[in-house]
Amino acid sequence: MTTGKALDGITRRGFLGAGATFAAAPALAAGVSVDCRPQTVRNPGGARALKRYSVKRDIAVIGAGPAGLSAAIVAKRLGKSVVLVEKNGYLGGCLAIGISPLGFLDGRGRWCIGGFAREFMERLAEKGWSNGTAVCPKHNSVTSANAEGVKMLAAELVRSEGVDVLLHSELSAVDVENGSIRRATAFGKCNEIAIEAEIFIDCTGDGDLACLSGCEYEMSKSLQPPTVMFTLENVDQEALFRYVEKNPEELRYSPSAANQPQTPSTYTVDQFRKHKSHVFVGLQKTFSELKAEGKLPVDRASLIYINGTNPGEVYVNTTRLLNTDATDIFSLTKAELDGTLQIPKLVEAIKARVPGFERCFVSSVSSNLGVRETRRFSGVRRVTGEDAFSGNVPEDTVALSGYKIDVHSGSDSGVLFKDIAKPFGIPYGALVMKDVGNLLAAGRCISADAIALGSLRVMPTCMALGQAAATAATIALRAGVSPKDADVSAIRKSLLSQGAILQPSA
Ligand SMILES: Cc1cc2nc3c(=O)[nH]c(=O)nc-3n(C[C@H](O)[C@H](O)[C@H](O)COP(=O)(O)OP(=O)(O)OC[C@H]3O[C@@H](n4cnc5c(N)ncnc54)[C@H](O)[C@@H]3O)c2cc1C
Numbered sequence: 001m002t003t004g005k006a007l008d009g010i011t012r013r014g015f016l017g018a019g020a021t022f023a024a025a026p027a028l029a030a031g032v033s034v035d036c037r038p039q040t041v042r043n044p045g046g047a048r049a050l051k052r053y054s055v056k057r058d059i060a061v062i063g064a065g066p067a068g069l070s071a072a073i074v075a076k077r078l079g080k081s082v083v084l085v086e087k088n089g090y091l092g093g094c095l096a097i098g099i100s101p102l103g104f105l106d107g108r109g110r111w112c113i114g115g116f117a118r119e120f121m122e123r124l125a126e127k128g129w130s131n132g133t134a135v136c137p138k139h140n141s142v143t144s145a146n147a148e149g150v151k152m153l154a155a156e157l158v159r160s161e162g163v164d165v166l167l168h169s170e171l172s173a174v175d176v177e178n179g180s181i182r183r184a185t186a187f188g189k190c191n192e193i194a195i196e197a198e199i200f201i202d203c204t205g206d207g208d209l210a211c212l213s214g215c216e217y218e219m220s221k222s223l224q225p226p227t228v229m230f231t232l233e234n235v236d237q238e239a240l241f242r243y244v245e246k247n248p249e250e251l252r253y254s255p256s257a258a259n260q261p262q263t264p265s266t267y268t269v270d271q272f273r274k275h276k277s278h279v280f281v282g283l284q285k286t287f288s289e290l291k292a293e294g295k296l297p298v299d300r301a302s303l304i305y306i307n308g309t310n311p312g313e314v315y316v317n318t319t320r321l322l323n324t325d326a327t328d329i330f331s332l333t334k335a336e337l338d339g340t341l342q343i344p345k346l347v348e349a350i351k352a353r354v355p356g357f358e359r360c361f362v363s364s365v366s367s368n369l370g371v372r373e374t375r376r377f378s379g380v381r382r383v384t385g386e387d388a389f390s391g392n393v394p395e396d397t398v399a400l401s402g403y404k405i406d407v408h409s410g411s412d413s414g415v416l417f418k419d420i421a422k423p424f425g426i427p428y429g430a431l432v433m434k435d436v437g438n439l440l441a442a443g444r445c446i447s448a449d450a451i452a453l454g455s456l457r458v459m460p461t462c463m464a465l466g467q468a469a470a471t472a473a474t475i476a477l478r479a480g481v482s483p484k485d486a487d488v489s490a491i492r493k494s495l496l497s498q499g500a501i502l503q504p505s506a
Contacts, residue, residue, distance in 0.1 A: 078474040086167050091151060091165070103458040106505075123153055130145050142277045201469045210441055225322050226372060228319045276309070297346055347362060380429040384452050407450065472486050
C-alpha cells in the first residue's frame, strides 16, 4: 500500500486500495537481481482510484517557462515557500525548445535586462550550453541556449534553491472565493493535487490560471502563428555562408515578407562567422522559387535557424501554423500535427537545394508546439504600442523591454518588424490582475496590447517579469497586503538590489 509523501508537506487525502499481495520472486539467472514479484492492487476504480494530495505554500507559480522559472526561484531566494507547477515533464517552456533569448541588449547595444535572466544565461555559458550574448543588427542581441542544457540547468537550480516542483501536472480547476483564489487544482497521471497559496502567479503563457479564475482578457482576432521547432545536425555552415556570399539576394527581406519597411539588410555573413550566437534569416530567393514550384510546405518567406551550441547543429524556426488558436484543444492538436508534418517536406526541399544542408538530418522535433500569442489579461495598468514607440518609462516600471516590435501575421507570411527608439518600461500594474485579488501574471499573458506584446514577449523580458512578480508577491506578503496594495517603491528597490535594470542607459 502506498502512503508516502511526494513532497515535504504534501499530504495524501486518498489511498490506494489496501491488500497488495506478494509472491516469491522467481530465480532468473545467477547474479541478476531483479524483483519481479507481482503486486496485485485492489483497484476501486473510477474516482476512488484517483490519488489526491494537497499542498500549501506561500506562493504558487503555475507554468515553468522563462517567466515561471524565474518567478519561482526568485520567490524562494526571497525567503518564501514556493510550489512550481508544470504540465510538461521538463522545465523551461519555450526556453527549452531551441529558441535563443533576443533583446538582452537594446537597439544601441546596451543591456536592458539584468537580474536572474542574465544570471541564468551566464550559468548556461559556464557549462558550455550557451555561446554568450552577441550584438545582432536585426534582433539587437542573440544569446544562444542549448535546449537540453536549459532543462538540465533548470532542474539543478530548482533542486539547489529548494523550490518544490510538480511536473506532469496541468492546471484543471480554480476555486475563487470573495474575489481571491482559494485553491487551484492540478491533475496528472491519475493524481489530483489541491494547491493553496497566499499569492498565485500565472506564468502559463496562455494565462490558464487567470482564465479559469474568471479574469477578463483580450485576444487578437488574428493571432501570431505557432511554430513546431526542430533540430538539424550535420549542417555545413561554411558551405552555406559561401553560397550566400555569392548570392546576396538570399540575405534580404523578401518583398512578400512585408508589412515591413524594406530596410536594407545590415546582416552579413561575416557576422554569422564571428558570432556563434546568431540567428540566420535568409534564403528568400530559394524560398520564393520553392513556393512558385509548389515545393514549399509552409507559408514562409525565409529560412530562420538559430545556431546551436554544437558544431553543425541548428534549431529551425520555420514551420508556421496559420489561423491557429492555441487555447482551443482541437486547433492546438491540428497545429501540432500539421507542423510536425511540415518538417520532412521542408527538410527534403532544403537538402535538395541549399549548399551546406545536403547531409543534414533531423535529430529532434520539439515536444511542444511553440506558441507566440494567445490571451492577454486585464491588469490594473496596460502597456501599449504607443508606450513602446515613445519609450515611455513610467515611475512604477518593474521591467524594461528593449526588443523590437516583432509581430508575425497569423494569416500569411508577413511580419511587422519595427525598431523602437529606446527601451520602454512595463508598469507594475500590468502584472496585477484587476479581477482577482491574490493573482499576479508574468510572461506573455500580462496586460498589454498586441503591439507591445510584439516586443515584450521575448524571453529575457519574460524572465524579468517573473522576477518582478515574485518580488512583488514577497513584499505584499511581508506587509500583509494584497498585490494591488504592495509598495511599488519597495518592489523597485528590491529589484535593483537583485541586479534588475529599470531605467534605460542614457
Ligand atoms: C516559435 C517561437 C519563436 C520565438 N522566438 C523567440 C526568440 O528568438 N527569442 C526570444 O527571446 N523569444 C522568442 N519567442 C518568444 C518567447 O519564446 C515566448 O514569448 C516566451 O517563452 C514566453 O514565456 P512564458 O514564460 O510567458 O511562456 P512559455 O515559454 O510558453 O512557458 C509557459 C509554461 O507554462 C506551462 N503551462 C502552460 N499551461 C499550463 C497549465 N495549464 N498547467 C501547467 N503548466 C502550464 C507550459 O508547459 C510552459 O512550460 C518565440 C516564441 C515562439 C513560439
